[in-house]
Amino acid sequence: MASLDYVEIPPYATRLQSAPDNDNLRAIPKVLTSLPRPEHAPAALAANTSSPTSSQPLSPSKAALNSIPQLLLSSAIQLPPTPRDATRGPLLSTRDPLSIPITTVNFRRFVSRIGPAFWLQDRLEEIVMWKKGTRYTAVWMAAYAFLCYFPRLVLLIPHICLLSVLLATHPSLRSAESAPEVPPPSTAPAGEGSGDWLANVQAIQNLMGAYSDAHDYVQPVIPHLTHATPYTPVILSATALSLVAFIPAVHLLPLRTTFLILGLAPLILTHPIVRLTLLPALLSSAQPLLTALRARLMRALDDDQLEDCHWRAELRDVELFENERWRRDEQGSAEGGWAKANLRTGERKPWTRGRDGWSGVSDDGGGDVSNLTFALSPGWKFVETEDWRPDLQGKWAAPASADAGGWVYTNDAWLDPRPLPSDEWRASGMTRRRRWIRRIYYSPMMLEDNTIDPRDI
Known part of the structure; x- marks a missing residue:
């Protein structure tokens, strides 16, 4: 039978503490509480969370006044929600509501x-x-x-621009008389x-x-x-x-x-010389050519819309004249207005067929050009694909011409035609006329009709 060997314990040895028993640990007690309610938060805390600059609580009347614009804006403007792509992020224009x-x-x-x-x-x-x-x-x-x-x-x-800024603000470029302690220009916002x-x-x-x-x-x-x-x-x-x-x-x-x-x-x-002298002179001299080119372009567009029956028939032009008079405003200033209502009683009508200005289209002369009844000779009919066009060249008023809108200006007695009104006429009165043209074509099918229905105009 084997004998046991005993180990001698030295007197200075310290006994080790055993591991604590898990049964001695106490569980953390559970405390039940309700969730926070933001509507019951203090006024100072609510002010700090909504606006970092405000530290004083708002009175009920002032808070109501501040909320009125926001309520009106939210109720008046209903913007649709902007779809946002998570990969690309919101656009700059829709980043904030x-x-x-x-x-x-x-x-x-x-x-x-x-x-x-x-x-x-x-x-x-x-x-x-x-x-x-x-x-x-x-x-x-x-x-x-x-x-x-x-x-x-x-x-x-980029390097030149950066060097220019650095050299322009270098301290050595400052005046020697200025105090050295003068700070550089401030870059703070205004x-x-x-x-x-x-x-x-x-x-x-x-x-x-x-x-x-x-x-x-x-x-x-x-x-x-x-x-x-x-x-x-x-x-x-x-x-x-x-x-x-x-x-x-x-x-x-x-x-x-x-x-x-x-x-x-x-x-x-x-350049001032080119902009104020040369260009106006060139434009004024080239204005007749530009007006003629514009008239030809409009006629080319009308020709492009003609039908086969129009090309096979005889085409002619009929004319109509628009008359207006200038009158000062009620305040008496130099700025007045042109209108057909300013025409005097007994003078020419707003719309006339003859160049003399007296053969009117209707008794009152009112209405739009497209709504006027225009009598034609038997067998003639208006081109359906066109409408009334203003005569931009104004050759009918030779030796005068028309302005950019086709108007020819005359004095108070409808005489002395000019392309622009004279300043002397503002005191005595002035008038203006404009010629409108439209093409007609001959159709044997229309011989039994001698008047055009206003709906065809």
């Missing part, structure tokens, strides 16, 4: 920070419109010509109500007006590009033919010379 507080904050921030953009706009306008003299704009023209001759230098423009802030508001106001004027100037051209007028097929055909003719010439055009001409031509056209 329409809200009066957001609009107010962003407008204030925009006004205080838009100053550099308008400063750059003013500098560009000074260059393009020659407002700082010939030398100032000529230097920029020479720089552009240098870039056209060495186009690879365009890649150095304070609300300051002079710079009001200048930014004025610039925004003028920019909105300029954009509206440009929109109104371009708006009449838009229908010609949307197939809403008969000019669209002509524009489409001319564009397609010019594209085919221009493709072979692309390789023959020198790019440097082309970009040089395209870049310097606007600056040359905006």
Whole structure:
């Protein structure tokens, strides 16, 4: 039988503590509570969470007044939800919902920070419109010509711009008499109500007006590009033919010379001498030619819509004259208005068939041209695909001519025809006439009818 070996324990040994029993741990007590209710939050906490700048609680009347615009905006404007693509993110125009507080904050921030953009706009306008003299704009023209001759230098423009800014603000360029402790110009946004802030508001106001004027100037051209007028097929055909003719010439055009001409031509056209003297003289001398080309274009469009029965028949023109008189406004200012209602009792009617101005179309002469009953000889009929066209050339008033709208201006007695009214006539009175023409064709089928139904006009 084996004997047991005992180990002697030294007197300085320390007994190890055994692992604690799991049964001695107490479970964490569970405390039941209700969910928070935001409507019962303190006024100060609600103000801090809604607006970081407000620290005082709002009175009930003031809170109601502040919420009225938001309620009106939310009830009056119902914007459809914008679909958002999770991969691309929201668009900048739909990033934030329409809200009066957001609009107010962003407008204030925009006004205080838009100053550099308008400063750059003013500098560009000074260059393009020659407002700082010939030398100032000529230097920029020479720089552009240098870039056209060495186009690879365009890649150095960012470095040149950054170096120009750093050198322009270098401390060594300041005046020696100025105190060295003068700080550099501040780049902080303009304070609300300051002079710079009001200048930014004025610039925004003028920019909105300029954009509206440009929109109104371009708006009449838009229908010609949307197939809403008969000019669209002509524009489409001319564009397609010019594209085919221009493709072979692309390789023959020198790019440097082309970009040089395209870049310097606007600056040359905006020179005061060219803009105020040469261009008006050229336009006035070329106005008869432009008017004749416009009249031929309108006649070509009408010819393109003629049917076979019109081409086989004899075509003639009938004329109608529109008469108006100018009268001062009720306030007595120099600005007046042209109207048929200003015609005096006993003189010519608003619409007349004869050039003498006395053979009227109807007793009252009122109504639109397209609604007038126009008697024709037996067998003649109006061309169905056309309407009344104004005579833009005004050859019937020779040796005078017509303005851009076809009007020929005369004095108070319907004499002395001129293409533009005279300032002397404003005191005594002045009148104007315009000739309208429309084509008719001979149809043997219409011999039994001697009057045209107004619906065919």
